[in-house]
Amino acid sequence: MFENLSDRLSGVFERLTKQGALSEDDVRTALREVRVALLEADVSLPVARDFVRAVQDKATGQAVTKSVTPGQQVVKIVHDELVHVLGGDADDGALKIDQVPAPILMVGLQGSGKTTTTAKLAKRLTERDRKRVLMASLDTNRPAAMEQLAILGSQIGVDTLPIVPGETPVQIARRAKQQATLGGYDVYMLDTAGRLHIDAELIAQAAEVRDVANPRETLLVVDGLTGQDAVNVATEFDDKIGVTGVVLTRMDGDGRGGAALSMRAITGKPIRFVGLGEKMDAIETFEPSRIAGRILGMGDIVALVEKAQQTFETEQAERMMKRFQKGQFNMNDLKMQMEQMLKMGGVSSMVGMLPGAQKMAKAVDEAGFDDKVIARQIALIQSMTRKERANPQILQASRKKRIAAGAGMQVSDLNKLLKMHRQMSDMMKKMGKGGMLKKAMAGMFGKGGLPGAGGAAPTEEQLQAAQAQLGKMGGFPGAGGANPFATGASLPPGLSGFGKKR
Template sequence: MFDNLSERLERSFKILKGEGKITEINVAETLKDVRKALLDADVNYKVAKNFTDTVKEKALGQNVLTAVKPSQLMVKIVHDELTQLMGGETAEINIDARPAVILMSGLQGSGKTTFSGKLARMLKTKKNRKPLLVACDVYRPAAIEQLRVLAEQIEVPMYCELDSKDPVEIAQHAIQEAKAKGYDLVIVDTAGRLAVDEQMMNEIAAIKKAINPDEILFVVDSMTGQDAVNTAKEFNERLDFNGVVLTKLDGDTRGGAALSIRSVVNKPIKFVGTGEKLEAIDQFHPARMADRILGMGDIVSLVERAQEQYDEEEAKRLQKKIAKNQFDFNDFLSQIAQIKKMGNLKDLASMIPGVGKAIKDIDIDDNAFKSIEAIIYSMTPAERSNPEILNGSRRTRIAKGSGTTIQEVNRLLKQFDQTRKMMKMVTSSKMGKMMPKMKK
């Protein structure tokens, strides 16, 4: 995500490295490069020009402290302006009503249906809401089936009327159903439509009028770049939506949509889709995204994702096992499962400051744990619980059963042993510090 833009901006700032102070000449040279980087990222030309003009004005108006290098000051100004460009503050979704109604809109193939499922799961787990997914795409039977599968996966009910071809009527009936059965959130998934299709645009406007949604979200594929911004403008003129959802931000996107859309339609980006998994959805934070674009990582989001998977009771149980040196391969599998739930591995690693650039050209497959899991699943329950019994003949059997080599099995066992010792050492150290406090 934004890899090319990040690299180009870093190169632009190098123009100022070694310079004693900011001058109109070196600022102009740097910002010429920044503007080119933004345009190459498919940012709207007017947005890119206004952005660099503002940065130039602020840079030349600064009284630079001798302790601050010109390149550092420029990074700070660009960071602040990128944050403002993408909305400044984090925008919340309006779901105060009971039931709250969310209307999804967007182009064909933008990822509306998948996002509807992701949003329902997020609001169910994080906000303790009782969602009802509504299938209003009467033109594509596969869309109804797709929503049904998603609903089953996240254990949320779905409302559809296979014998009706009127999406307005279906949406109205769904809200009545929600009120009758106590669902406090209704997410209406509509058919994908082209902005130039007048009949379809009239239809979604009619749905809006009939159900008066609390929130209208416009879902857009971020890989379409500048086209996404133009489409958003046309949809906004018809629907006056409340916020934007950028999907497929994990792909080879140039970032133009994320950087332009707020300025063009004056509506906030509220969510981003960062992968295919149902957990791969994040609330959009402009300042954090600016951090990532400038190669500073996003440690706050990384910690938040980890906390989502954190189970306090499980952590206490694990701590006791580690203290007694009883951490086994069943626990190891459990930890791997939690990491995998956090999202795309390369995306997670890039949130660590400085790591994104280092792994830019390295392919980190989401199947990175596959061989480790295969080895562990080839062990008997007794072997997983008691790694000490894994002698030579058992290791040979495990290698054959998992389709790996004896060397890979030995390497995993060695790493596991080292991890177990390190975890025990850390836990013992913490317990030692706590003992004096407990005696008091």
């Protein structure tokens, strides 16, 4: 998401920040490049023009050009304006589910990912907000649409309304409302029918259901890959039905992101969530300040910390912390870290949230390091005996041959893994002695240092401290802080070449 735009803008601002003193002409030249970058990212012309004008008005005064760090001042102005364009001022982005049961109406065109998004949001509400959710499919047109939602419901552990053949969408909506009320549900979600294009029948049907359910939220699901057409769809649905928020799907496949940048400015409707893949947890809250940070290559350390908190097992974390502080780091620890990385979305997901993401992503890609490589590394460790995992120093030639053969790999692959382990072990010793690890964990998980360990949720200042500590030690949170590759643009010797084809 936003890779192309981020690449272009990072190049523009890198030149600005290196220049030192800036004239107003320098700023105007840079902003012309920004406008071209926005247009190439499929941002609508009026939005791009207004954005550049607003930035130029703030960035060409003496307060910027005569400041000590004018380039950084311009970047901050661009960041703040991006936040404004993406989020506006009035909405905090939270779903309005304050009444019980709270109805949520899901609308959109066929093929936009509406049914999958309904299930993703139901899972999110169940797990994060501890809400009891009922899903109901109102799609009587598409074959097996109701069965699809029922299957997804069983996969994620969320109840779905029993299917009664022959009912109209309005009758299903009434029955869903009754069952949600009598069954003690907090939220019920109505997945309406879609069409390949907006027509009178689709609008009339959705309007009827809206009048029956009186939804607290009417979420429009649109395919982000359709670019500016997604904005047009949102405008038309809002005009005829009334939309309270937008969910952009397939944003993991859109390197431009123009729909997201244009949506709020043109429709005035907030983007609530973005879908980033097919998995049931591949959906994120759309938070303008964090998205702006990603676009400008500043990373999204808050999202990274949230993922760590969701997947972190407290008891295991406490044990690892004690071991690391003593300078102990064996193959079992390394395996736990790798498994943690996969739980948190894998290499590409985590790299995208770290500062300098674009440069690092290229370095990782060039090294051929991906989730398959991590899986092969785990296979090598699993091929070891308990004694070998606890004491990798005992691995000699015969043992190495057996381990590599057991994992279906070469001894050279095992040697690279062992070298990486030695480097990470040295890093752990340094961090344990200097207290750096403890500071980073405290910054990420609050005063207690670990989730569930009695600490409060981390503040913005603590998160900034965590980001600073992570920058020093080149690490990921969630598994003791160490990371097979540093947060720079190059990989350490122990890993370089690991994923290359033999």
